[in-house]
Amino acid sequence: MFLIFFILISQEPEKKLEDIRKKLIEQRKNVQELKLRELGILQSIQEIDNEITLTRKLVDELKKQTEILQQEIKDIENMIVELDYNLKQKKVILAKRVRNIYKYGKLHPLAVVLLSYSFDDALKRMKYLSIIAEQDLRILNEIKRIKALLDNKRETLIKKLEDLDQLKVEAEIEQDNLQKTLLGKKNFLQEVSSKREEAEKMARELEKAEQDLKKLIASLPKQEKGKVDLFKTKLLFPVEGKIVGKFGFKRDPKYGTITKNNGIDISAEFGEPVKAIADGKVVFADNFLGYGKLVIIDHGDGFISLYAHLSTISVETGNDVSQGTIIGLVGDTGSLNEPQLHFEIRRDGQPVDPMHYF
Known part of the structure; x- marks a missing residue:
């Protein structure tokens, strides 16, 4: 035996x-x-x-x-x-x-x-x-x-x-x-x-990807009562790095195409640990078109945090996570740029500037 x-x-x-x-x-x-x-x-x-x-x-x-x-x-x-x-x-x-x-x-x-x-x-x-x-x-x-x-x-x-x-x-x-x-x-x-036509096509695809993400978030199960109050709790910054993309609209300097950033982009070393900003439950952990390897955490009371372009995902849907839990590693999946973390906070499905909570 x-x-x-x-x-x-x-x-x-x-x-x-x-x-x-x-x-x-x-x-x-x-x-x-x-x-x-x-x-x-x-x-x-x-x-x-x-x-x-x-x-x-x-x-x-x-x-x-x-x-x-x-x-x-x-x-x-x-x-x-x-x-x-x-x-x-x-x-x-x-x-x-x-x-x-x-x-x-x-x-x-x-x-x-x-x-x-x-x-x-x-x-x-x-x-x-x-x-x-x-x-x-x-x-x-x-x-x-x-x-x-x-x-x-x-x-x-x-x-x-x-x-x-x-x-x-x-x-x-x-x-x-x-x-x-x-x-x-x-x-x-x-x-x-480098091609205007392709850049405009990309902008349209990114807009559609954002709409698809909005639908996904609306379909996810919600936690009515949060484990933490995001207004009162000191949140943990998700990754060590430099903010290279701010919340809000931005115009392409070359072609003038306008896109909206629903979160912030943090440049970091490939493979750098990405951590949950607060306690919550993982409601999505998989690939998503335009966002690469994506993790979404529900913190209750209508608040969710979103972590995109990961190289690997370390949690599964349904997992309870504590503040500081490593949920994945920095990567460039689905990204148009060098390795970075695209991070969002949404309240009742609507994107809010994450920097208001740090």
Whole structure:
């Protein structure tokens, strides 16, 4: 039973790795098919982001598997050293016995009887002779067992070293693919912003995404009584960073297109922890077109907080969270910019300036 459990546990990381590989192959196929069809800009960004996310997952999993394999190799190498030492010790004992037999000769059972002082003495000597013979046989069998185990471990070590080389090569290839995909997204966004027609299309899509978000929020379950009073509670700023986008309307200096920012944008390092500003319940934690990986927390009394463009989500819908709980990490999913957190506070469904609450 333990052996079966061990085998299942050892197979789990390999299965996880294979699942990610399959999903990534499928997603890359989707991205290639997108190029043959006319899709919205936000939809294209979302598909590219999905590929980036899966590639990052694969790279991270390959690194984990590499570390696990390196530890396994180290353990096998230590075991080989120990087995080799035990084998040498057993060989020393056996060599000593062989020298004694060569020096004094092998004692025949009949000689034992004839040289005995009495019948009881003969029985004792025969018993000792049997014990010595059994001991010699045990030593010989132990040498054979250790040698076979040693050969097996050396074969396993060679296989593990080959697997390690393959993982390192795959990790390097996928890291290169990740950089190419990131560059591809950057070039795609630059192309969109450089053409007036595309920029205007983007503005229309962002407006629709905002309307879709408004509908989503209206459909979410509400907490009537809040755990905290946002007017009286000192809220925690969601992430360490610099505010690069303020609440309200803004005009594109190049094309004059006007868009509304329903929250604030905070520039931060990729992977920086994003924290809940106050106690509440997670009512949404998933991808949302135009907002990437999105988490919405209901604080009760009509107040919700919204955290968008995350690289990973650390909570699930229905989770109760406390102020300071890490709900995800800073990213750029669904974003037109470098890694940043888009953060909103809404009261009764209407966006309010978050800076009034900090």
